[in-house]
Amino acid sequence: MPQITSPREAGPYSRHVPSLDGLRGMAVLAVMASHLFPGTTRGTWLQPIGATLIFGANGVDLFFVLSGFLITGILFDSISDSGYFRKFYARRTLRIFPLYYGVLFLLFLLTPLIGFHWHRMNWALLFYLQNTNIFGTFYTFQLGHGISLDHFWSLAVEEQFYLVWPLAVFFIRDLRKLLWVCCSVSFVALLLRFLLIFHHVNYNFVNRSTFSRADSLLLGAVLALLLRSRLHDAVLASAKKIFFAIVAVIVALNLSRFLIERHSEWLFAFDSSYLAIRYTLVALGSAALIAWCLRPSSRTRIFFEGRTLRFFGKYSYGLYVLHYAAAGFFIATFRSWILHFTSSKLIGVVVAGFLTFLVAIVLAYASYNLYEKQFLRMKRYFDYDRSGAVKTPSPAAH
Template identity: 35%
Template structure:
């Protein structure tokens, strides 16, 4: 089987996963740029709802992170530098841009906004949550800061990186799927308890233990991708799971629209979304390099470029929205354009601005730290070859 041959050779770069990351960041930006209500879109309300579900691009990011990180951990488990190299390389990939963004917000943008509006913000006293990657827990208490609200997902991923390497290291290879399934079941059960007790949706949305199943599902996919037998089994299941999860998700959303929130709605919605995202990633793994339509789309230069710069785009895209969306929409409205068209045009411009800024930060900042990752190699047995891997 072609897939198993690639796995045996070691970690491989999978271009389709770059494209899926590109889809994820474009979906998230569409969600944030489109505003808070379909009313603004008038007769184009259907366009709004398409963007609304783009918020689930975060789920795709989670499954991707679980897959990619677990792939690395499984293939480097025998290395004496298993922990040291992993954390050093993660720090170089994540910390510089993240802390730059936090510093720019609290020490450049926030003072400017305070000067502009003549009032001192209370946000200064809350910045410790951002510096410590605990902002998702700050948000669950109802203290969401709109300007930095999207950082909750980065906090969850960092918490995942903190505990998952030890969990994988303590497990034998055969027990890794049990670890992943156990994490999925436990996280889903905890989410269901919160759901049935009527917890706020934002609490369930941002609490680490209620979202860990999505990351663990990616970890399970990583283990499956190393075993020829389970890849064959998964390919058979994929034909059923992918369409079934989509149909059930649509039915669950329809029931919610008709009945309002009902017991178990949030749990079912998140679990089915995780399965859909997992199906996309599995498709990318199983069909890498082939001529199927979805594989060709995810290998496109446009999506792969968006995926390459997605980290910076995710961190800074709300800056473009804050600084550019309202002036653009107001200017276009002044020329008599309908509000819906003005918003869509503003979304495109904000997307281009975000991409341009991400391109700048990559070349002027990020790539210089990424070059340092070569100083932290994994010393692996001679029969284990590590090629390039797409990382989050």
């Protein structure tokens, strides 16, 4: 059975790991590609590329697993700190709230000028409840003029996780018991998805509810705990094989769908089952990829330590928060001009996507250096007491 390791053994994963910055950069680029180039290849010979872009949405799953991994490491390693709760929540607040609420406040100020449409459901955004139906949201946050905050649902999932998980780690403490809780709740989340899908519950709830997506966060937590156990070396050694095995399973499941008769009752059963299990498979693959990136001197680790991916990883939170709204506004405002100039819908969408991508980079860079940094500097007042204090890069949502 896994045993708790000494702080020295656990320490390396409580500090800044450059390869995880690169992994986060890849995740945000994947999400942006799926959002900025919608329907780019529909009905064209480029359709396979379009299908690939759709999988970019899995970047959100990678963000969840990264968050579960990093946050659990922070919590477990600082469990004896006298300011455990105060420091954790203060540091999370300083990292996440300024940009999140800053965007909401800016949009509210611009409402008289631009004419955004605010509805009852928008109140959910103030309390990170946009992934629930408590305000009758139905998961649609279209403000008009191309501005959409639909992607904020993933931020709600993470914030709700942050409210509960520190309490669980603090009161359970034992590594083996925490592993049991993570695996048990992950299984319940998988089972819940099966039940919801086969009972034809709104798929947005299945996709965006914290209850049905908990396994993505908790499988990241499992990895963090295993790397603080005697299974550390075995986990790192097997990460590459596990990653490719899971990729092979996902590819095989997608290909096997074409073998089922189109209108067969088996097709519904297959699609429903795949939708339920897909999140777990992607989360397991993401956890394996993270472990692979932690292997010393591995080519994968070196690749993700590259400056380009690390750049996008550094600004991933701002890119995620800002890119969708920027894309909608830019495309809604200049779409007709771009289509007229390019004389092609395909080229027009691609041009608009790349221009929006550049605008999002500028906005995220400016936001981080001119605005967010002022709050991040205050994190020094909430440093952890233990040696080798946590310096993990903050997870971005997705």
